[in-house]
Amino acid sequence: MKSMLKTAVAVMALAAATTSAHATELRLSHQWSNSDVRHQVAQIVADEVAAADVDLSVKIFGSSSLFKAREQYKPLSRGQLDMTVLPLSYAGGQQPAYNLTLMPGLVKNHDHAARLSHSPFMQALEDIMAEDDVMVLVHGYLAGGFAGTDKCITNPADMEGVQIRAAGKAFEQMLAGAGASIASMASSEIYNAMQTGVLQAANTSSSSFVSYRIYEQVSCYTPAGDVALWFMYQPLLMNKSTFEDLSEDQQNALLAAAEKAEAFYLEEAKKQDAASVQVFRDAGVEIAEMSPEDFEAWRAVAQDTSYKAFVEEVPNGQELLDMALAVE
Template structure:
């Protein structure tokens, strides 16, 4: 009887150890607050794998608490970070092709953005990411607009003489061509830049304008509407080797949760533009609208002042 008990106990111990050996905790880093849509996307994935009960946990570190906004891709590619939600153009210095995910007028609307995520264009970018040991879990584009500290911005001549932040080389080149001075910084630094006078204007996503309370520092907001010049690819990424080290059940749970998160991301992205406009309006900020003629003027300017990346891609 004693021998039988010991044998049973040993079997249970081996089973417990075997289960524990597959338990994984993944660290996910991003730069936004817990009310931002990109944090909600992260939460959907984290909750999804928790509900799947496959010994997989995702810990979310928001508001740059783990890595600075522009410093996440490199540690991800080196296996020092497991997951991130990141504007891919932030990593354009490491992979110049990533700058293609933020080009003036490239994306027409949110449905077009969703189609781009399933296109040969995105497949080629994913090959670049795979070279860095990175893979996409959740595709997502967000639209954005302009803010002005002292005036409205709808057309190129409106930025002449301004000190402006733009995300991505293509936008910086275009805005410089319109006579603006460029200040390069992450969207998380916009509030301080506008508050201290380092910036007089900026463009970023509708979500970031609200998440970072930019309505407290500006006179006028030009939101993404029927005409949107600014679309930025901001996916959830995972270290490829880490994903491949997970069990089949853990991988399946992660992919299923990511699929739900991607559907949510697209629908919420569509809502963010209108809701951000209302937030700025309620805060007493003037609302301006970009016309189709304004849009065409910006695109013509972008074509007139192409970056070296554009020339290589032409």
């Protein structure tokens, strides 16, 4: 009897050891607070994976607590980090092709962004990621607009002689081409720069315009609406080898979670643009709209500045740009 009991205990111990050996914790890093939509996307993935009960968990390290904002791609590609929500253009230094994911005029609106995320253009970028042992779990773009202290900004003619802060190198190139003077600074510095007269205008994301209370310093806001110039691709990425080492059940749980998170991301991104409009309107700020004609005028400037520079600097840049522009 004692021997049978010992055997049973040994079997149970072995089973427990086997289970714990297959239990995997993935580390996910990002730079934002818990209230940010990008954290919420990560949380959906973590919650759905936990609910799937496949011995897999996702531990989220927000607010740059694990890696600095612009230093996440390299450890991800080396397998030192499992997952991250990252503006892909942050890794433009390692892979210049990624700079196309923050390029003026490539994306018209959120539905167009969703089509771009599942196009041959994005597949070409994912092929580049794969070379770095990186894959996309959740696609997502966030939009932005313009705000001016003295006037509305809807087309290139509005830029002549204006001191503006732009988000990203390609936008700086385009705005300078339209006659603006560029002041480079973090989005967190826009408020004080406007307050002291250093800036007359700014270009950033809808969420940053609200969170940094820019509505207190401007007379006019041009939000992302039916058309918008500023779209930034900010996916949830994963180390490819880490994903492939998971069991089939664990992989399926991650993919199902990612599908749910991506649908949420798209709808929430649209809501953030609309919410920003209401905040500025409530503050007494004039709301301007960019027309399709304005959009095409900006794109013409971008073609002579940002697009031209990208093609000159990036091998097969013209091919990648054409693939992006081909998405209707």
